[in-house]
Structures are given as C-alpha cells and as structure tokens.
Amino acid sequence: MTDRERVIAYRVAAHQFDRTATGPSALRVFDLGVQDSERSALPALAARLETPDLADSVLTWSVRGAPHWHRPGALPGLAAALWPLSDADAVTRMNRPPVTAGLAVLRQVVEALRAVVDRPMTKGEASAAITPLVPPEVTGWCRRCAATHVHDPVFRLAVLPAGLRFDPTARTVTFVPVAGSRTPDRTTGFAGLVADYLRLHGPAGPSEVADFVGAPVREVKAAWPDDLVEVAPRAWLPADRATAFENPPRPDVARLLPPLDPYLSARDRALLVPDEGRRKEVWRVLGRPGAIMVDGEVLGTWRARATGNRLDITLSPFAPLDLDRFEDEATRLATARGLDRARLT
Known part of the structure; x- marks a missing residue:
C-alpha cells in the first residue's frame, strides 16, 4: 500500500463500515458524536x-456548535473536554465578539442559561430570558427576530456546558436540563478528545484537530498530548492504534454516505479527494450532496428526493460504477428516511 492507501484503509476499518457493531453505543463515531444538521444521523x-x-x-449542540447525537451520560465529560483552552480560544469559538476575557464572558452566558432553563424551554424563550443577564458585547440586533438577543455562536457554545440537551420530539429547538451536570471549572479530558479524533480520523496533527473543534491551532499545539505515536511526519495516532495502522485490512465496501457523515468530517479533505474541483463539489457549502464511497475512495456525489413512499436517488459519479453494489444501500437509505423503497438513476 502507498501511504495514502494505508490511511484510507485504516479509516474505513476505524469507521466500522462492516456492520458488525451490535448497536450505536458500540460505534467509534459516537466517541465524537454523530452530526445531525440535515437529517444525516x-x-x-x-x-x-x-x-x-x-x-x-441524546442530542445537543456540541462540536463546533453543531447538533450531534451522543451516548447517554457522555455530555458532562464532553462539556469539560470541549471547554475552551484559553481566553483567546473562547473568543475564537464565540466567533470573535469584542471581548478579551473570553472564558469569563462565556461562563456568564453558561450560568445564565443554567439558571433560566430549569424546565423544558424553547430556544426563543431561553434567549429572551438570558439576554438581559449577559454582557452586551455578546448580544446584538437580529433582523429576522426583530429583537436583541445573544449572538447565535455564543449561545450554541454555551448550551453543552450549561447542561442542556434537546427534546428530539419537539417541533422547534427545545432544551431540557441534564440532571447532575455542572459548569466546567476548566478544560479536562482534552487529551482523550484528541485521541478519539485520531482513532477515527487519524493519523493527523494539531491543525486537523483544531479545525475539527474550532480552536486556534496554537492552543491545540500547546495542549497536544505527549503520549501519542508519530507514525508519519506531523501525523500521530494513539499508541493502541499504531499496530492497526501498520497493516490495515484492504477495504471492500460500497456506501452512499449522507451529507455530514462522520467519514467526511476528517479535516484533511485533500487526502480524501485530491482533485480540487471534485473536492469543492463534495463539500459544497450550500445544498450539500451525499458522497459515493467505494473502498474508502469518494467516487462521486448523490442527491435524493422522496416521491410518495419511494426515495429517488440520482448518482453523479466521477468514474463508471457498478450500480449493483448500491441497490441494497439505496434501500437502506430509504428505510432510514421512513420510506418503503428506492430507485437509483
């Protein structure tokens, strides 16, 4: 295998596409959470x-302020691991409001949320209640809401450490307090978070981890664990995964990955899709497509729409494909969306 082939093979195995896991809790992707911004989970x-x-x-805003599903009981530890590493890190993750004491300001927003949301409460209700309680530098006029409220990136960053999850049955974003949670005193467990990223998306370095969590690279470099194994120049793995990387099984898998699938969340996108034009198509900012994945390689995109009880899936491959490999995958996608059958074109 070439170095790139080895990395791809390692990641395919790490992502457990073999469907032998006994349930969601046994999936490594839940170590970081499964994003669900576009019904992708x-x-x-x-x-x-x-x-x-x-x-x-359980569902809440976590990594980069995006909605992710997590294992029950994981939220307190995740909140501590994702707590910003410094004032500068907090300001960066809050989308750079005009403050310098980023951690203190974030703590004010978190404590305000914790005090106000003592029962199930919609985002609008919570936002209106905490806005008078937080520094004005993190609030602003919202034309859509015709009101002044906490800036959305700040609000999203505060929800997890405030001990809040979503009610997934509610039609609008509704928060539910998590029993037994508390505001982190400081960042703890960040080394474990780095190791979880590397086990799933490695080998990688501080810049990829920083991009994944939304932190400045210099802060992640300063907190980089010293017990990792450098398996390639500026690319590390946890010691318990170094042997698996040396001789990973050759991939034999075909999948129709949804937009925002964890496999597509690795930050070194140029490794997954070397061609720049194709890379822009796979990771479009607006109207994200799904990805056609064969043996770890992203070989095209797909889009789908429901027609009655049928899911019509249109493939746009970068190279000729054996459609027979995707018939079952199309049916599985339809079932995941609550539809009876699928049609590939």
Missing part, C-alpha cells in the same frame, strides 16, 4: 449498522 448509522437506531442517544 440515521443514514450515517445505516452505513454502519444492520439496524440503525437513535432511541438511546
């Missing part, structure tokens, strides 16, 4: 499990 699980299910998972 269940299709992502369908690519890894025989029976995808989110019933025992």
Whole structure:
C-alpha cells in the first residue's frame, strides 16, 4: 500500500463500515458524536449498522456548535473536554465578539442559561430570558427576530456546558436540563478528545484537530498530548492504534454516505479527494450532496428526493460504477428516511 492507501484503509476499518457493531453505543463515531444538521444521523448509522437506531442517544449542540447525537451520560465529560483552552480560544469559538476575557464572558452566558432553563424551554424563550443577564458585547440586533438577543455562536457554545440537551420530539429547538451536570471549572479530558479524533480520523496533527473543534491551532499545539505515536511526519495516532495502522485490512465496501457523515468530517479533505474541483463539489457549502464511497475512495456525489413512499436517488459519479453494489444501500437509505423503497438513476 502507498501511504495514502494505508490511511484510507485504516479509516474505513476505524469507521466500522462492516456492520458488525451490535448497536450505536458500540460505534467509534459516537466517541465524537454523530452530526445531525440535515437529517444525516440515521443514514450515517445505516452505513454502519444492520439496524440503525437513535432511541438511546441524546442530542445537543456540541462540536463546533453543531447538533450531534451522543451516548447517554457522555455530555458532562464532553462539556469539560470541549471547554475552551484559553481566553483567546473562547473568543475564537464565540466567533470573535469584542471581548478579551473570553472564558469569563462565556461562563456568564453558561450560568445564565443554567439558571433560566430549569424546565423544558424553547430556544426563543431561553434567549429572551438570558439576554438581559449577559454582557452586551455578546448580544446584538437580529433582523429576522426583530429583537436583541445573544449572538447565535455564543449561545450554541454555551448550551453543552450549561447542561442542556434537546427534546428530539419537539417541533422547534427545545432544551431540557441534564440532571447532575455542572459548569466546567476548566478544560479536562482534552487529551482523550484528541485521541478519539485520531482513532477515527487519524493519523493527523494539531491543525486537523483544531479545525475539527474550532480552536486556534496554537492552543491545540500547546495542549497536544505527549503520549501519542508519530507514525508519519506531523501525523500521530494513539499508541493502541499504531499496530492497526501498520497493516490495515484492504477495504471492500460500497456506501452512499449522507451529507455530514462522520467519514467526511476528517479535516484533511485533500487526502480524501485530491482533485480540487471534485473536492469543492463534495463539500459544497450550500445544498450539500451525499458522497459515493467505494473502498474508502469518494467516487462521486448523490442527491435524493422522496416521491410518495419511494426515495429517488440520482448518482453523479466521477468514474463508471457498478450500480449493483448500491441497490441494497439505496434501500437502506430509504428505510432510514421512513420510506418503503428506492430507485437509483
């Protein structure tokens, strides 16, 4: 294998596309969370499990302020691991409001949320209640809402450490307090978060981890664990994964990955898709497509729409494909979306 082939093979195995995991809690992707910004979570699980299910998972804003599903009981530890590493890191993750004491300001917003949301409460209700309680530098006029409220990136960053999850059955964003949670005193468990990223998306370095969590690279470099193994120049793995990287099994898998699938969340996109034009198509900012993945290689994009009880999936491959390999995957996607059948074109 070439170095790139080895990395791809390692990641395919790490992502458990073989569908042998017994359930969501056994999936390594749940170490970091499964993003669900565009109804992507269940299709992502369908690519890894025989029976995808989110019933025992919890949903909240976590990594980069995006909605992610996590294991029950994981939120307090994740909140401490994702707590900003410094004032500068806090300001960066809050989208750079005009403050210098970033950690103190974030703590004010977190404590205000914790005090106000003592029962299920919509985002609008919570925002209106905390806005008078926080520094004005992190609030602003919202034309859409015709009101002054906490800037959205600040609000999203504060939800997890405030001990809040979503009610997934509610039609609008509704927060529910998590029993037993507390505001982190400082960042703890960040080394474990780095190791979880590397086990799933490695080998990688501080710049990729920084991009993943939304922190400045210099802060991540300063907190970089010293017990990792450098398996390639500026690319590390946890010691317990170094042997698996040396001789990974050759991939034999075909999947229709949804937009925002964890496999596409690795930050070294140029490694996954070397061609710049194709890379821009796979990771479009607006109207994200899904990705056609064969043996770890991203070989095209796909889009789908429901027609009655059927999911019509249109493939746009970068090279000729064996459609037979995707018939079952199309059916699994349809089932994950609550539809009876699928049609590939």
